[in-house]
Amino acid sequence: MATHHALRDSAPPAKPESSAIHPLWVRLTHWLNALAAIVMMLSGWRIYDASPIFPAFRFPTGITLGGWLGGALQWHFAAMWLLVFNGLLYLALNLASGRFVRKFLPVSPRAVLHDFIAALTGKLSHADLRVYNAVQRFAYLFVVCDLIVLVLSGLAIWKSVQFPLLRELMGGYDNARIVHFCAMSLMAAFIAVHLVMVALVPRSLLAMLRGR
C-alpha cells in the first residue's frame, strides 16, 4: 500500500545529515520549470486579455507580464523553449534513472483518498521527505500531465495549420484555446496548493533548494 511509508512512525523527524532528498538534477529542473511556468502563465494572461475567451473575465493588467500583447507574446514564445526542453530533460532523467517508478508509483484512488483525509485531519506525517505520500504522488503526476496538455494545446494554437492531427485532437483551433485555458487554470490551482503545502512544511522548501 502506498500510504504506509508516509504514515509510518519509525522515522525520526529530523535527520538532515543523511543523503540528499532531491538529487541536483531534480532541484535544477524543478526551479527552471517553476520559472518557465510562471513566465508562461503571467504572459499568457496578458495574451488572453487581448481577446478574452470569456468576455466577462479578464486578468488585472497589473499581475500580467509583457506590458502589451506584443511584449507578452515575446515572453511567452521565449519561455516555451525553456519549459519544453527542461520538461523533456526532467522526463528523460526520471524515466532513465527509475526515479519515476520509485517515487510516484504505485498510486491508487483509494490511497489518495486515504492520505487526503489524513492530511485534512492533521494525521499525515512529513517526517521523511524522501517518500511522497499518495496525495503528493497524485498531485505531482497530475501537474506533469497537465503541463504536457498545456504544451500540446499551445502547439495546436501556435501552429494549427502545421499540426493538423494535434488541432483535431484538441477539437479545432478555437477549442484548443479553451483546452489551453482550462489546463492553465488547473496548473494555477496546483501552484496555489503547492505553495500552501510548502508554507505548512517549510523543510520541503529547504530540501528543494539544498537537497537535504
Place this chain on the structure above:
Amino acid sequence: MNKPARNPTRSISQKLDRESILIDARRELAMPSRRLFGKRLLTLGGLSMLTGCSLTDDDSVNKFLTAVSRLNDRAQAALFDPKQLAPTYTEAQITRPFPFNAFYGIDDVPEVNGADYRLKISGLVTGQRVWSLPELYALPHAEQITRHICVEGWSAIGRWGGTPFSDFLRRIGADTSAKYVGFKCADDYYESIDMPTALHPQTLLTFSYDGERLPAKYGFPMKLRMPTKLGYKNPKHIVEMFVTNTYPGGYWVDQGYNWFGGS
C-alpha cells in the same frame, strides 16, 4: 504512533505539522548563516517581484527577447511545410458578419479610386511592373473558405477570391529564389513575407470577398490572403509590392510582433 491522536475540533494551527516546524525553526536559529541565507533568498525573490513591471522596459531584456523572436522566425520557417494545406470550410461555416480589423477605426478606412489605381511592382522581377485593376481581374481565379486567425487569439471564417499568388509571381518574372516579398499599402501599412509562404498553394492575391468585389473595409482593391499566417501578416489595400533579399520588416513586426507569424 509516537504522536497522540488528534482531536479534529482543535484549532487549525494545531493541525499543522507543529513538531517539524519547531525543529526547523530551532535549527535555523542555531545557525545564523542559514538565517542570513534565508533572508537573502527572500530579498532576492522580493526584488524580482518588485521589478516585474520594469523588467519589460529593460533594454538588455528586450534585446534578448528580440533575439529569441528571430530564432522563432527560423524555427517556424523550418516547421513550415509548403505542401501542408490549411483546413477549408463550407459556406454555412462562414462567420457573419466577418469582423473588420485594422490599426484604425472603420471610419478611417482608406478610399482607393479603382479607375486610376495602378499596382506597382519593383525589385527582383523581370516582367510587367505596372498593373491596372481590369488586368488583375482577368487573371485565373480561385476561391477559398478559410480561417483567419488573429494574433489576439480570435478567429473567423471567411471566403476570399482572387488569383494564386505563386502564379502571379511567376507571371511577373519574380526571382522566386529571393528571400522576401514586401508590400506597401494605401493605409500606410507595410508588411513582408518569406518566399516559401508566398509560393504556398493557398496564398491568394484576392479581389473579392464572399463573391462580391472586395469592399473597402476588407482591403479594396486587394488583400494578400494567407491562411498559413496570422491576420496581421495579410496586407490589405496593397498599392506596391517588391521582391527582395533585404529584410523589409512590417508595421506591427517593427513594434515587436514576430515576423514569421505563421499558423
